[in-house]
Amino acid sequence: AQKVTQAQTEISVVEKEDVTLDCVYETRDTTYYLFWYKQPPSGELVFLIRRNSFDEQNEISGRYSWNFQKSTSSFNFTITASQVVDSAVYFCALIPRGQNFVFGPGTRLSVLP
Amino acid sequence: DAGVIQSPRHEVTEMGQEVTLRCKPISGHNSLFWYRQTMMRGLELLIYFNNNVPIDDSGMPEDRFSAKMPNASFSTLKIQPSEPRDSAVYFCASSFVRGTYEQYFGPGTRLTVT
DSSP, X not given: OXXXXXXXXXXXXXXXXXXXXOOEEEOSOSSEEEEEEEEXXXXXXXXXXXXXXXXXXXXXXXXEEEEEEGGGTEEEEEESSOOGGGOEEEEEEEEETTSOOEEOOOEEEEEEO | OOOOEEEOSEEXXXXXXXXXXXXXXXXXXXXXXXXXXXXXXEEEEEEEEETTEEEEOTTOOXXXXXXXXXXXXXXXXXXXXXXXXXXXXXXXEEESSTTTSOOEEOXXXXXXXX
C-alpha cells in the first residue's frame, strides 16, 4: 500500500522562527519519487521539490531545506527564518515509479507577524 | 513560459445544469490529470490522460462526470447534471512523464452548485 502521512494538521509560528514540516511515507517500491507542494491562500499548487529514492542528499534552496531519510521513510521540510509569505498549506506527495501521485493530507502553516 | 491554463476560474451554477471545465496543459507535456479538492476528501485524482488517451478514470465519481482530450493542447471535464455535492475546486495538471516527473498544476476552477 502507498501512503503519505503528515501528522501535523496545523502549525503556527512567529515570523523569523524556524519550522519543520514532517512527512512519512509508505511504499513497497524500491524506486519512487517524493515531492513537496505549496498551496498559498490564493489556491494554486506550487511545485517545490522532487527527490528520487536513490538520492538521499539533503537539499537547500534559500530558506528552504529538505531532509530525506530512507531508514525512517521520512522527507521533512524545514523553513528557516519563516516569513508571513510562507503561510500556506504544504503537501508532501509520493509517486511510486510508473504510478500516480499519492498526496498527504497537508499541513497548514501560519506565520504570524 | 505559460503554465497550465484553466477556465473558468470560478463557476456558479444551479443544480441540474451542465458544467464544462477547460484546461490547456503545458506545451510538450504528454500527461494530463484532473483532480478535485474538497475539505473533507483532500486532493482526489479523477482521471488522467497519456498522449491524449484516457488511461484511468477510476476516480471519476459517477457517470455524470466525463472528460475528453481531443488534442494535446486541450482537455475538458464535464459534469451533467451537476449537484451541490460537486462543489469543489477542480485542478488540471500536466507533466512530461507520468509517474516520474513533477506535475504542474493550473490555478483551479472553483465550482459552486446551488
